[in-house]
Amino acid sequence: MENEKALNRNDDNKLYLLGAYQIGGGIYGAIITLFTLGSITSYSTGKILITFFGVALFLFSVYCGYLLVSRKFLIGLKLSIYNNALQIIGIGAAGYHFKFVSGFFAGITLDLTDDIFVGFGFDFSIISLAFGSSSPLIFMTLNIFAILVLGFVLKMKEKIEVILKSPQNTPVEESTMHNTI
DSSP, X not given: OOSTTSOOHHHHHHHHHHHHHHHHHHHHHHHHHHHHGGGOSSOOHHHHHHXXXXXXXXXXXXXXXXXXXXXXXXXXXXXHHHHHHTTTEXXXXXXXXXXXEEEEEEEXXXXXXXXXXXXXXXXXXXXXXXXXXXXXXXXXXXXHHHHHHHHXXXXXXXXXXXXXXXXXXXXXXXHHHHSOO
């Protein structure tokens, strides 16, 4: 990749760090979620399915990170778009709620459960899922960190697509960008 439009070392390092971040956040989240199985007092099919759905989301994050670390940038970034989009908004009301964060959460929380509360919070690799529970929670979260990461992912994806469309790209360079997608 000697032409000037090739992905530079700095961008390559940033994508590697993003991949490592997704792998770390996903592994941590999957382990913590699996540990919750030990605290469940009654093992209904619904609780087990929700737990495994949570683990699957964290493993999806690990897979996205693996693709980036393995230099399969284009497909890794395409899947990372979905991974990060899932982490932007958390919402809960009437016994149903969803909040997924694989990695860092730094964002705004609006809690309407007992009173109106607006706050700024931090968290790391969590999943909160409920379907038809008796939970009185009413909330909405906006993960600003996930928005920033998504912006970076979109920017890098566009940059790689431009490089791939460049007439200066040789087949060897193109194959390293796709890297057996």
